[in-house]
Amino acid sequence: MTQEKPVPNNEILRLVDLFRTGLKDSVYKWFEEANLCTEEELKVFEVVLDRIGHLWEKEEIPLTSVYVSSKIAEELANTRLRPEIEGKSPKGTIVMGTVSEDTHSLGKNIVKRFLSPFFEVHDLGNDVRLEDFIHHAKRTEADIIAVSALMMNSIQQLPHLRDLVEQTEWTQKPKILVGGAPFSINPELCEKVGADDCSGFAFDTVEKAMILLGDSR
Ligand code: B12
Structure with a gap:
């Protein structure tokens, strides 16, 4: 695993905007360029979704923006987040x-x-x-x-x-x-x-x- 890189707050805010406005390609580009390990990527998008949840709670964005964000996150999780472990035999x-x-x-x-x-x-x-x-x-x-x-x-x-x-x-x-x-x-x-x-x-x-x-x- 690579060494943990903290993501600056202004970058998180930029990502929040990209997610909530549905700019999927820009979100992908952000993650490509950030070159984070899987654990860091997961942490980043949890933080981003948490912020988006709070914006909705404060009525600053509509629920549809939360939905749009979650669709991007879902696709991102399916395509990018790969646990760094492979095919062991089931233990339970x-x-x-x-x-x-x-x-x-x-x-x-x-x-x-x-x-x-x-x-x-x-x-x-x-x-x-x-x-x-x-x-x-x-x-x-x-x-x-x-x-x-x-x-x-x-x-x-x-x-x-x-x-x-x-x-x-x-x-x-x-x-x-x-x-x-x-x-x-x-x-x-x-x-x-x-x-x-x-x-x-x-x-x-x-x-x-x-x-x-x-x-x-
Ligand atoms: C995306 C989202 C949605 C999407 C969900 C899409 C989907 N397919 O999942 C949509 C738009 C549909 C939605 C709907 C609603 N939502 Co919503 N949503 C969120 C949001 C912003 C992000 C959740 C998320 O996906 N996070 C990213 C994932 C990766 O993180 P995670 O779920 O925490 O999972 C990680 C860990 O917790 C852990 N984990 C998770 N599950 C498990 C299970 C086990 C066994 C283990 C070991 C670990 C583990 O591992 C995961 C990876 O690390 C949260 C805010 C938040 N901070 O949670 C609000 C939030 C959960 N929603 C909220 C609300 C109120 C709603 C609605 C009622 C809104 C409405 N008025 O309709 C509806 C509820 C619908 C329903 N009946 O379920 C509130 C809940 C408030 C509360 N305290 O009860 C939150 C907290 C927003 C807020 N700040 O107010 N939502």
Whole structure:
């Protein structure tokens, strides 16, 4: 991995403008020229999307601009963000999804790409009911249920997932791994929602999942 290069604030502001106005080619050119490593690229576009979210919150830009930005970010993630690890044999099974009433898929999809070389990942998509996480975890004998939650409303459901895990009979009880931006802002949320671990950044999810797996075997 190359040495971390801080991206100056004026460059972040320029990128925010390029994203929100849908100038996809200029965004690509920016990343080409910046020549960052994958971890830095991911950090940059999380910061940019966070700023865009705040602009929308302050009613400085419409929701359509957030949507346009997310479409560019999605394409960028699919084409540029390559985890620097390749095809290992799966070490366990993970059922993952974004929790019900939450359709923020970008972070979950990135995490899936990072986990897939190491685990058999069953992606249930977005807006997944807690009962469906349990059903699929049971069916696949999953080691981990990995849940993405970006909104406070969706986070509030998570303690009930712990209840459902405890109330269900398992051959081997799955661990709960949760993630999304709120967990990097406030890591204490992890304990509050009853998860076994949490992460606000895709880069440490493989390690966290491996540790949970070690604990559960
Ligand atoms: C893009 C975006 C959208 C896009 C989503 C497109 C898509 N396909 O995902 C659109 C425009 C559709 C959208 C809609 C809405 N949004 Co929105 N959105 C965002 C925004 C700007 C960026 C989210 C994002 O993609 N970030 C980039 C990714 C890569 O980061 P990430 O998700 O955090 O994921 C990383 C880590 O957290 C971690 N991770 C993520 N998941 C997981 C899971 C596991 C298991 C692990 C281990 C790790 C992990 O790894 C990822 C990579 O490092 C956020 C602002 C923010 N700061 O989050 C608001 C934000 C989340 N949205 C918000 C809101 C309110 C909405 C709407 C309700 C708006 C509306 N009025 O309709 C709707 C909700 C729709 C719904 N029911 O879900 C609020 C939530 C406020 C709150 N506290 O509850 C935010 C915070 C904006 C704000 N500042 O107010 N949104």
